[in-house]
Amino acid sequence: MSNNSILLKIENKVAYITLNRPEVFNSFNREMAFLLHDTLDACEKNEDVRAIVLTGNGKAFCAGQDLKEVTDPELNPGFKKILEEHYNPIITRLRAIKKPIIGAVNGVAAGAGANIALACDIVVAHEKVSFIQAFSLIGLVPDSAGTFFLPRLIGFQKALALAMLGDKISAEEAEKMGMIYKMIPLENFEEDVNNLALKLANMPTKALGLIKELFNQSMTNDLESQLALESKLQIEAAQSEDYAEGVAAFIEKRKPNFKGR
Template sequence: MVLDIQNNGGVRTITFNRPKVFNSFNQAMAMALQAEIDACATDDSVRCVVLTGAGKAFCAGQDLAEATDPNGPELKSIVAKHYNPIIEKIRNLEKPVVAAVNGVAAGAGANIALACDIVFAKESASFIQAFSKIGLIPDSGGTFFLPRLIGAQKAMALMMTGDKVSAAEAEKLNMIYKVLGEETFEEEVAAFAGKLALMPTRGLGLTKKAINQSFTNDLTQQLAVEEVLQTEAGQTHDFKEGTSAFLEKRKPEFTGK
């Protein structure tokens, strides 16, 4: 079983489950993750998704044994059919996706984490743009997300050198949202994801959609996007519930619709 799936109170936790190879991706795991994200998109009971890794690593990127196997998939196919769809599915899923980086996140593993909406990391975790060490370029959206998170100069240096970035440094660089302690990591991630799962899921999804479009829009275009999406949000059940609860001075009970 290359993925372990757990459901708890609207939160679906997807755990990369190849710990003997530091959860590196092979074709089976890539296709399983794509299918699982698709399932999350159509399952109304899922209101927040958490990605994490089994054992000591989050994900070490591509399994090089598969990539160098003469009978395995070609590099072009690995990028086009494995990683590109994963990144697009994460970004297009209109539900929050939280990366819980429990250990090393290297190569495609680092960039899958950075493509998520919110990234937590254990104090002992680290991020490595390992591609240059084997003569490749960063993929899995790395050249898109990392410069936007930390700036072109720092992104370029990390990508060219392949230097390891500690969790604390990643937070300082604004690469990730927050570093959490070793002992409380799982508990704090679960509490945060649980909080998101109780919020207005459609509104959160539309917020994500707006952020996605902001990457390529100018101000006038983005204001138009906000107008359209705000109108859509205003037609949701949760907007009506939220405003009623505010006026009635009670706690809202959102359904995600």
């Protein structure tokens, strides 16, 4: 399915969502934001989708907000709407969907584009990619949960410096500082992303969704609350068809056939 600025392909239980405004480095306008909302919702509801890949078309992953939109007196929705109706719902959807989401960063990820990538569950980038918290360079502050995720990924001091200085960070540096899961050689990028997505799609995705929920809650829970939630979700996982299949396959010394249930 193609919807102008967002492309969707579903193959082998994987949904490939592509940001598709390459002529402006996949920067967001209002239409593209709402199309991404709808596409993520559709992937969440589709039982045939077991994993999601979010990537970009062309030379960039996403350059953030389309500044032409916010400087056009007729088109500009205003920052309140841009944040509350565009970016904040995207971030909350990425974190709430109980399916693994790969951020496959295929080019520069700047501003909100960088933070949308970092909100994905597993972030990979090829060796030519760069990340930049570009907000301060035009007199703005980080949004799209950059001030939430970045300090937790790389530490307070480093995150604050990147937010203030707007330094460009290579994929290699991003991997070393723990900002992303892995840097992949450019020539292997598409193949490795597909293999990673297929691996996740064939895993016990019911459990993967519960793991995601646990890690989300760990951001704000105290120890006792987190232990209680682990107990609750472990009991839920132990009642799943995937757990029964995993144990049976282990005892029978065969490859499990997980269904995500």
